[in-house]
Every structure is written in structure tokens, then in C-alpha cells.
Amino acid sequence: MKDEIKLIIPSRSANEGYARVAVGAFITRFDPTLEELNDIKTAVSEAVTNCIVHAYKDTIGLIYITVSADKGIVKIRIRDRGCGIPDIARAKEPLFTTGGEERAGLGFAVMESFTDKLTVRSTVGKGTTVTLQKRLKVKDDGQK
Secondary structure: OOEEEEEEEEOOOHHHHHHHHHHHHHHHOOOOOHHHHHHHHHHHHHHHHHHHHHHOOOOOOEEEEEEEEEOOEEEEEEEEOOOOOOOHHHHOOOOOOOOOOOOOOOHHHHHHHHOOEEEEEEEOOOEEEEEEEEEOOOOOOOOO
């Protein structure tokens, strides 16, 4: 059976930690390893930070987070209605950033390295949806 939660949070920097903890709390119900839990929380932090820093640069908007788990696969969708990404391939290049010199430009690379699958869809002027997917290790009895 598929379990799911939905969160809507303002794009304030303090809410990055909240999103990370809320997603982590939901995921713990499926008994992930500590490494799996930390991987998911790190990827969520990067995706939410991208919304805060890039999508809603000098304004506050809403970030929509949906987390679902089914048969050991966790899927996290993080969506904004911000400025959108004109060139997703370029945005995914390591060290590319539109956030100024203080940003490393590694957000998508980090998300990819900590998940099994990363999908990015974006429309300029309408927003971006990042979908993260991770398969959790299944215990010997087939239960998670």
C-alpha cells in the first residue's frame, strides 16, 4: 500500500530544516538505514534550498513537497511556482549557479549522488518540479 504526505511551506531559509526533518520523520516509518535516511535528507535540503535561493530569489513563495513510499521505493516531489529554469542541462552542470559567488553550484549533483533517480521539469515563469527517488534496502523477510 502506498503511503503519502504533503507539505506546503513558505520559501524561508528556516523552513529548509523543517522540510528535512519532516521528510526524515515520515521516511523513518519504513526503517531505512542511517545512510539511506541521511541521503534522502541531504537531497531534500538541496532541492528546498534551490527553491529558496533560485526560484523565489528576492521574494517569498510556496514550496510544495509530496513524499510517497511504496514497496521500498521512496519518491519525493518538490515543486515551486517560481522563475523556472531556462536550461536544465546547464543548470545541472557542476559549478554552474545563478545564486552568486557564495553558491557552489552543486545542488543537482548532490541530489543525483544521494538518490537513485533525479528528474527535473521546469517552465520559465511557471516553476520547477524536482522528483527524487530512492529504493530502500529490503529486509530478508521482504518487509520494510
